Each structure stands twice: as C-alpha cells, then as structure tokens.
Amino acid sequence: MKHLLRYGLVLLAGTAGFLHPAYAQEKGAVYYMVPTLLDEFQTGSVSALEMFLEQVGYDLTTLNADNKTDLQQSQMNDVIALAPKAIILAAVDFNALAPSVDAARQAGIPVIQFDRQISSTVSDFTSVAGTVEIGYVAADEVERLLTEKNGSVKGKVLQVLGDPGDPYTLDIQKGFEERMAAFPEVTIISQPAMMWEASNAGTIVSDQLLANPDIDIVFSHAAHLSVAAVASLEAAGKQPGDVYVMSSNGAPVALQLIRDGWMQVEVEQPLYAQAAAVAMFMDKIVAGEEIAPGEYDVLGLPSVVSVEEWGPTIKIPGAAITAENVDNPAFWGNLKPPADPITPVE
Amino acid sequence: MQQSQRRSLEFVLDNLVWFMLLAVLAIFSAAVPSYFQPGIFANIIEQSSVLGVMSIGLALVIIAGHMDLSVESVAALSAMATGILFASSGIGMGITFTPGWLVVPASLLIGIVVGGLIGALNGYLVVKVKMNAFIVTLSSFIWVRGLVVATSGGRSAQNLADEVRFLAIQRFLGIPLTAYIAILCFVGFSFMMAKTRLGRHLLMIGGNEAAAFRAGIKVDKVLMIAFILSGAIAALAGWLLAIRTSGATANLGAGMLFNAFAAVVIGGVSLKGGLGALPGVYAGVLLLSSINTAINLMGLPAHYTQVIHGLLVLAAVLLDTLKQTIRKQLA
Numbered sequence A: 001m002k003h004l005l006r007y008g009l010v011l012l013a014g015t016a017g018f019l020h021p022a023y024a025q026e027k028g029a030v031y032y033m034v035p036t037l038l039d040e041f042q043t044g045s046v047s048a049l050e051m052f053l054e055q056v057g058y059d060l061t062t063l064n065a066d067n068k069t070d071l072q073q074s075q076m077n078d079v080i081a082l083a084p085k086a087i088i089l090a091a092v093d094f095n096a097l098a099p100s101v102d103a104a105r106q107a108g109i110p111v112i113q114f115d116r117q118i119s120s121t122v123s124d125f126t127s128v129a130g131t132v133e134i135g136y137v138a139a140d141e142v143e144r145l146l147t148e149k150n151g152s153v154k155g156k157v158l159q160v161l162g163d164p165g166d167p168y169t170l171d172i173q174k175g176f177e178e179r180m181a182a183f184p185e186v187t188i189i190s191q192p193a194m195m196w197e198a199s200n201a202g203t204i205v206s207d208q209l210l211a212n213p214d215i216d217i218v219f220s221h222a223a224h225l226s227v228a229a230v231a232s233l234e235a236a237g238k239q240p241g242d243v244y245v246m247s248s249n250g251a252p253v254a255l256q257l258i259r260d261g262w263m264q265v266e267v268e269q270p271l272y273a274q275a276a277a278v279a280m281f282m283d284k285i286v287a288g289e290e291i292a293p294g295e296y297d298v299l300g301l302p303s304v305v306s307v308e309e310w311g312p313t314i315k316i317p318g319a320a321i322t323a324e325n326v327d328n329p330a331f332w333g334n335l336k337p338p339a340d341p342i343t344p345v346e
Numbered sequence B: 001m002q003q004s005q006r007r008s009l010e011f012v013l014d015n016l017v018w019f020m021l022l023a024v025l026a027i028f029s030a031a032v033p034s035y036f037q038p039g040i041f042a043n044i045i046e047q048s049s050v051l052g053v054m055s056i057g058l059a060l061v062i063i064a065g066h067m068d069l070s071v072e073s074v075a076a077l078s079a080m081a082t083g084i085l086f087a088s089s090g091i092g093m094g095i096t097f098t099p100g101w102l103v104v105p106a107s108l109l110i111g112i113v114v115g116g117l118i119g120a121l122n123g124y125l126v127v128k129v130k131m132n133a134f135i136v137t138l139s140s141f142i143w144v145r146g147l148v149v150a151t152s153g154g155r156s157a158q159n160l161a162d163e164v165r166f167l168a169i170q171r172f173l174g175i176p177l178t179a180y181i182a183i184l185c186f187v188g189f190s191f192m193m194a195k196t197r198l199g200r201h202l203l204m205i206g207g208n209e210a211a212a213f214r215a216g217i218k219v220d221k222v223l224m225i226a227f228i229l230s231g232a233i234a235a236l237a238g239w240l241l242a243i244r245t246s247g248a249t250a251n252l253g254a255g256m257l258f259n260a261f262a263a264v265v266i267g268g269v270s271l272k273g274g275l276g277a278l279p280g281v282y283a284g285v286l287l288l289s290s291i292n293t294a295i296n297l298m299g300l301p302a303h304y305t306q307v308i309h310g311l312l313v314l315a316a317v318l319l320d321t322l323k324q325t326i327r328k329q330l331a
Helices: A002-019 A040-055 A069-082 A098-106 A131-150 A167-180 A198-211 A223-235 A252-259 A271-287 B003-014 B016-031 B038-063 B071-086 B100-128 B133-152 B162-169 B177-195 B197-207 B209-214 B219-245 B256-266 B278-298 B302-330
Strands: A029-034 A059-064 A086-089 A111-114 A125-128 A155-161 A186-192 A217-220 A244-249 A265-268 A294-298 A301-308 A311-315 A319-321 B087-090 B157-160
Touching: A029 A040, A029 A069, A040 A059, A040 A271, A069 A086, A069 A098, A086 A098, A086 A271, A098 A111, A111 A271, A125 A271, A131 A155, A131 A167, A131 A217, A131 A244, A131 A265, A131 A319, A155 A167, A155 A198, A167 A186, A186 A198, A198 A223, A198 B038, A198 B219, A198 B278, A217 A223, A223 A244, A223 A252, A223 B162, A223 B219, A244 A252, A252 A265, A252 A319, A252 B087, A252 B157, A271 A294, A271 A301, B003 B016, B003 B302, B016 B278, B016 B302, B038 B071, B038 B177, B038 B197, B038 B219, B038 B256, B038 B278, B071 B087, B071 B100, B071 B133, B071 B157, B071 B219, B071 B256, B100 B133, B100 B162, B100 B219, B162 B177, B162 B219, B177 B197, B177 B219, B177 B278, B197 B209, B197 B219, B209 B219, B256 B278, B256 B302, B278 B302
Parallel strands: A029 A059, A029 A086, A086 A111, A111 A125, A125 A311, A155 A186, A155 A217, A217 A244, A244 A265
Antiparallel strands: A265 A319, A294 A301, A301 A311, B087 B157
16 A cells, blocks of 8 residues: 555656646746647647747647637636736737736736737737738739730639628728728629638638639638648649639648649638747846837748737738749748747847 | 228328428529529538438437437537547548548548447447437537547647548539438438338337337347447448538537427427337438528528528428427328
8 A cells, every 4th residue: 555655656746847847948938829720820829839938948838718708708807817928818809808908918927919919909029911912812813813814804703701790800801891891893702611610611702603603713811721622623624823812821722732733822811920029029028028019030930029009019911822932932832940949138 | 071082181191200301492483582593402401411321320319218418529529539630630540541531441440439438338228228319429429528528629620532532522413422421321220220120120110118228128128229329320430521511529419409409399209219210311401501601601690590590490390399299190
C-alpha cells in the first residue's frame, strides 16, 4: 500500500510538472481565445501564435469557443481569474465580447485583438488584415477577372457567405459590396452557407447554376466552401475556367484548387504576419509601453501601426494569390512557417 | 360519413406528406422564378441523398422507441475517415488500389464499420447498461465530433479519387448515382420495415416494449440491431457526403441532425415510437430540400433565411398535427 501511495505521489508530481512550470516559458503565460477550431485558418493561427510567442519567451494556452459567444465570455472570465501576462482574443462576436475586454483590462491584463477587430472599446493592441479590407481586395480581383472574361466590368457574381450570424462574413460582404457598388452592370447574388458548412455551399452553387446559368464568378468567404463549390461545378459538367472561382482566407485547400486550375484567386489573410506582429509587440504590450505609430516590417510585409480610437492597430495587407504566385512560401497556405526567428520591437 | 369517403380521407391522411410535397412544389414552381425545371427537381433529389440516408437510421431508432442524436457526428467521422484515407490533397493520404474501383467498396466498408462500432457502443450502453438513449447518444454526438476535429487537426482533406467521385458526377436520367443509392436505401429499408420480422418487431417494441417482451420478442437484441443499423446508415450518409463535396472538413454535416429530425417528424414518425413508415420520411426529406432550394433561388437576405426555413418546417409539422387530430376523430 505504501509503495502504491509512493508511486501514486511520484506520478502525480510528474503529471503536475508536465502540466506546469517545467516547460513554461520564462516570461509567463498568454491565453489565446480562438473562436473555433473548425476551419484551417483558426487551427493555423494556434500553431503560428504558439511558434512566434515561444520565440519571444511566452507560453501560449489556447481555449476554443466553438463559435459560441457565451462560451467565450465564460472563458474570458475564467482566464481573467488566472491573471495571465496577456489575452489574445479572436472574438466570436465583436460587440458581445467588448465588456469582457474591459473587465480584463480593469484587472490589469492587456488584451490583444487578433484577426477580428473590436472597435467599440479600447484594446491594448490589434493585429488584423481587416475583414472589410478582404472584401475590398476581393472586389478588385472581381473587377479584374470580369474585365478579363467579359471585356468590361459586367456579369454575375455568386457570393457564398459563411453563417449569417457571424460578423466576420458580414464584414467581408460589406467591403465587397461597397466596392462593387461602383459597377452597376455587375449582379451580385448572395447566399449564406449556414454554419459555414461546406455541403450547404455546394447546394447553393448547384441550385444557382440552374437558376442563373450565366454566373461568371463564385466568390466564397472561406476556402473550404470553395472545395464544395468546385465539387458542384464538376458535378454540373463544368471544366476549370468555365466559371471563375475565388475565396478568402488562404487555406491550403484553396492553393490546391488554384494549382488544379479550378480557382483563379484566393484572397489571403496573412496569418503568419498577423501572428508574428503580436509576438513582436508582446513585450511592449505586457510592459504597458507606448506603441509608436509608423511603418514596420513584419516578415517582409510593410505594415502600418496607427493609433485608433480602440487602441494601437497594425494592419497587414492581404494579398491576392493566383496561379502566378501560388508557390510563394510566404503564403501560410503553403504551410512553410518562416525559418528565421522574429525580433521583438525595441 | 360514407365508407368510400372515409377510405379516401384515410388515403389522403396516410399520404399527407406526399400531398404536401406536391403542393409545395406546385406553389414554388408558380411563384419562384427558375424553380420549375427538370434540373431543379434533379437537384432536390440529389440534395436529399445525404439527409435522406441519415434520416433512415434515425427513424429506425425512433420507431423502436429510442433516440439517436449521434447520427450527424457519426456521418462526419465517416466522411473524415474517407477523406483522410482516400483524398489526395490537404490531409488526405491518397491511398489507392489496383484496380482503382476497389476504393469504392474499401472506403464504404471502412465508413460503415466505424459507424457500426459507434452504434454498437450506443446500443450497449442503452440496452445492456440501461442508460438513457438521449444522454448516451448526446454524449456520442459530442465526442465523435471531437474525434473528427482531433483526427483532422481542424484541417481539410480534398480531391477524392475519380473512381469514387464518379458516383457524384455520373448521372442516369439526369440524376447523380448517389441519389439512386439513397433511393435504394429507402426501398430496401421500407421493405425491411413492412415485410420482415425485424421491421415488425421494431414497430412493436416502439409501441409497447413490455408487451413485446412478454410476447417473446428478443427486445434487447432487436434494439441492439437498431442502434448498430443507425450508426452504420449514418456512416453511409457520411460517405455520400464526402463523395458529394470531394473530401471532408471538420465541420462537415454540422446542423444536419435537426433537419433529419424535422424530416422524420414531418414524415409521420411518432417521437413516442411505434408509428411511422420510411416512404413518408423520404417525402419529408424531399419537402425540406424543396424548401431549401426555393430559399436558395429566391435570393432572400441572408439574415432571414433561417427564420423562413424554421417557419416553413413549423407549418409542415402543424399540418401533420392536424392530420393526427383528424385521424383521431375518424377512429
């Protein structure tokens, strides 16, 4: 019995050691509140943030909210009680999480907005490509593709949104339609793929191909939706290039579709650079130091820090991935993280 | 009421969901531009394949007086297993066979075994351990979806082998082969329910489990078969889903459980068990797909589609309730 107890205690101590300080980084714990792990951008963000924060001495723990606002609010409350060095938040709902951001900051914990900007309250740092801006880039590419296909900016675009309850997709739609308003000869048909579920996107595409056989471009708000969209195009007897396909976020599946000739453009969210920017400024954020506005080089991308009403914000430009540049290792969808460690901003 | 009138009314009530389907198709054909065309009707049948097959398994368990909430996640796991093993891009391992067509039975077999095992576990916990089916299968709904996310790491598998994709692309009479698989399932399981001892026993157990036991029916064995069938059929639905989307994502099939329940209820299966027939369930699935297609074509603002979808389902269920009331008055 004594032996059993002794072995039990050793096992317990070993487990505790594994779970805690033995491999914790020297600068302390940072929590990342990821909205979901059901898409490749989000799972990629976890590994990218882990990698870059480790390079600057922080230990990252990730909590998944499963796209549930109330769950993310509870997680914020729990994490505040743990008093980490900082919280990185990719909000499920931009407005609903604002009180949680305030509560964390009142408790002395800096809050960093990652990928999803909260402008209704002040945060310590924001690292975004800008969801509205993704819509702008997509609109510019649609303008180019329609000119290439139809001789001028006219035609029909099927826009496959994500879940209509997700502000992320609504912001992309806002940016896209705002920019496309300048082209009255372009008809935009918008349909939501409920719960961001791929087969819903496939259904929309197969139905719309019959109702609107003259669709020129299918623009989905996430790469995994394009996979199902392409499957529907293929099932409808289309060949690559018959209907142009584009989407946003830059996931590996989209890059493969470009290589296969089905997709013409993927608007990438610069995942690595967004994550690297957080790590580069982490020491300053934790120390409560001022972040100076100006231009910074983030993994080779010229990025601008501005001080907005909601706090210092770095905007990293999204890029259009095409057949010409698809193999560029800088695109996170190629899954080749930067080899050189990042340097914290002094 | 005269005997002939009574018989006519009962015929209408027995097949009300089919009449509802015809009425909905007629209304949408008249009101929604581009709805009335063979391609759209083919789409409705094709889009019903995955949900239809999933609804069969769910209906079997509900008819037997129990519940299986795990069907959606089991389908997702089967789709992900197919994607990981047989897709060539993303996280797909791209396993191939010589001759290539062997990928079809191999992927189907793996999916069905995975689904059958989960169904067997559900059945064991419900039948042998006497746990509540709602809780057991709710738990499976959660952990199996978790397993999908864990095995995929949140990533996608894409580009299934052409030999499998053939089933989604190749059409016969304008309808993809996957839809015929679903129709065959409905015909086969409808036959099983109507003409075999297993089917009759499922109905009897769902109607009154104690009476069925006293009548000498091996209740535990039949229920166990029902859960295994439900898991295996859900896996078949997942296999069809992977074929339809040429791969799998971690959230594939999310939300299908509620549509499967709606289809089963609209199709006339009583949630209390002991009542229902699979042709009605197929009509329920077609009805939901018809509504979904109409919403897609109407170009409604994104925010309202869920509201409209829910209200239309509610209307269908209200009509079904009306049917039950009339039937009681006739009795």
